[in-house]
Amino acid sequence: MTKSTPWTRSSRPRIERLTRRMLDDNISAIVCMSPEGTFYLSGFNPIIYSHPVIVIATPGHEPILLVFALRGKHACESTWTPDVRLYGTWAGIKTLAPTWQQALAMIIEDLGVAGKRIGVEEGWLSVAQYREVAGALPHAHLVDASASVSLCRQIKDPDEIGNARIAARIADVGMAAAVEALGQRGLTERQVVIAAMSAMNQDWACNYPEVEACDFGSLEGGNHNGLAVWVLSGPRKSYACDNPTQRIPQEGETVSVFIWTVANGIHAELERTVCIGSVAPAEKEAINAILNIRAEVADLLHPGIPIRALYEVAKKGFEKRGYGACLPGRIGHAIGLGAHESTSINGSSDMTLAAGMIVTLEPHIHISDVCGTQFSDTILITEAGPEYLTHFDGGYLEV
């Protein structure tokens, strides 16, 4: 099965980066099976993964996308790699082999790497599936390639940055709708969530015809729509995440609003603490402290700064304002194909900020029965410094 669309390697710098890593690590091929990983290396997300989707990446060769016959047409229309191969028995379609294990073995044999070091995602692959891969490739020396793929994902390609901008714009629309709904007073958490979801879906449906809003599902089910809203009011803020309830936010309380969006697989997040009228001095003080700490760290978001140094600045900010005892373990994280990617902005990181990274900035102050702040933006690191992709007002927010 060959695609007619022309494809050039230079349009997907991630392949170059991954190839360099594979050469450094002496890995001859990577057999990628996670939803995020296979999408990263092919652009195909079938949403349902009951039939495994596999990408075989090897230096000097386009990524090979191996899918069940039923998914062939869909895969060919979605993917940017020109090499799509099929397995399985379905509707009389000609395939490489009846099972993915057989097809994988044939591809690895053809590539001449059957006896070499082959990378798999040990951080994702189940023990049972690992056994299947090992059985299909009896001569291979399987090694963990989780880090190769996740490090490669840290620097975003131009298409990913474009999608992050869209996801962030949709998040802005959702936050505006949530804040407006909270301003009406008397609506339940659920009603606020529904208002924001509805606004985002309308925005997506009208303005982004080429963008998919589905997310990556688990092995037991798909995630059809990744335009997500969480609303936790008053004491429920301490749950950090929960389904919304029929609780009505009360005058004088604060409400945590989380907007998480996705555009063609790339996520954005936008989070705000909204004050319902005038709140207690202790809450107000914590909010102002966190806004100032964020500003201090944001100034430093330039390529070349050690991530640990960012955390240190936040730590000092917490301490000098009397919040040293509730310093969080991290003050942000990388974001992209995952809503939370593996890089954390914490005190033990040995990573350095680089242009093309996308991170969230979200130091929080949570003190039981006193306050809980929740501010986060999605920020692209450019050569010139931080570029906020989410634009919603980042100051003190009262309705």
Added chain:
Amino acid sequence: MTKSTPWTRSSRPRIERLTRRMLDDNISAIVCMSPEGTFYLSGFNPIIYSHPVIVIATPGHEPILLVFALRGKHACESTWTPDVRLYGTWAGIKTLAPTWQQALAMIIEDLGVAGKRIGVEEGWLSVAQYREVAGALPHAHLVDASASVSLCRQIKDPDEIGNARIAARIADVGMAAAVEALGQRGLTERQVVIAAMSAMNQDWACNYPEVEACDFGSLEGGNHNGLAVWVLSGPRKSYACDNPTQRIPQEGETVSVFIWTVANGIHAELERTVCIGSVAPAEKEAINAILNIRAEVADLLHPGIPIRALYEVAKKGFEKRGYGACLPGRIGHAIGLGAHESTSINGSSDMTLAAGMIVTLEPHIHISDVCGTQFSDTILITEAGPEYLTHFDGGYLEV
């Protein structure tokens, strides 16, 4: 941490069933870590699983729910097991140990099973996490308990059946809204999806105050809302699953509408082929054939019938109507905590239908460029026979 709510084992028959399986398989404890599995054995779904949630099940003991300190309050308010334990360092809360590995080792030691056969979910647990568990329990003989848990899940407990009824009722509301939107003509796939999602969310928000509509996420992200709709029109039906587009279903086409819902973790599905006006004879014929085949199989959905026999009846139905060449590999599946649970209604099954199972019935006829039918209902198997939990009109559907 102890809950004040009284809890009796008899209210959760699943624990009895799992205990019997463990005794049969000579497994002294199961260390469960999957979102579906831990919810099954505790009733707690934090939506975000960045900090592992673990349930330790052992005969003669209530399930032990082990969560990160941050999740302690939420877990205690959600779970029905009285034994909640904490790990990690957070906000000065007293915990069992700084890491889940250490806490797990302490619990297993305390239960006196450290050197025994301990079950893990090899079908879900990643290679990396397996290694962590093995490292924490160096004296244990780890064995696969995936089948023990999934077989146990086949028979639904009363609380699960109650939730399936709710999920099915919400699905009925979604299908009615989707069909109405299609009847308006001129709306895009996306607009139909949005109309159905909106109707279901309003229904949930108004009528089910105690029900959570979140789903189980992946390790990289959560699934905040499991009230899902897929709409695939005309030639796009062959994709089987995809994000909706701005395509407008055309006069004379058929449209596949998939409604998947969840209530407190339990899923329902309802799928229909909707004809936009009068469709080609070949499509009409396939739809009528599938409706008749479904009726023939549905009559047999009684406890005690081998699942393979159901498939055989469908096979004969396909053959006698001239569709033998496009007989699908399965004609339905179990449903519950997973949208697709492991039991398939196929020709190689060695399972027998039993009261308390919930299954979908969905033989499909897909012939490239000719037709694609999509009818599915969620059906509870009772002593008296099949009880359709989804009630939406199951006949020929034209708008």
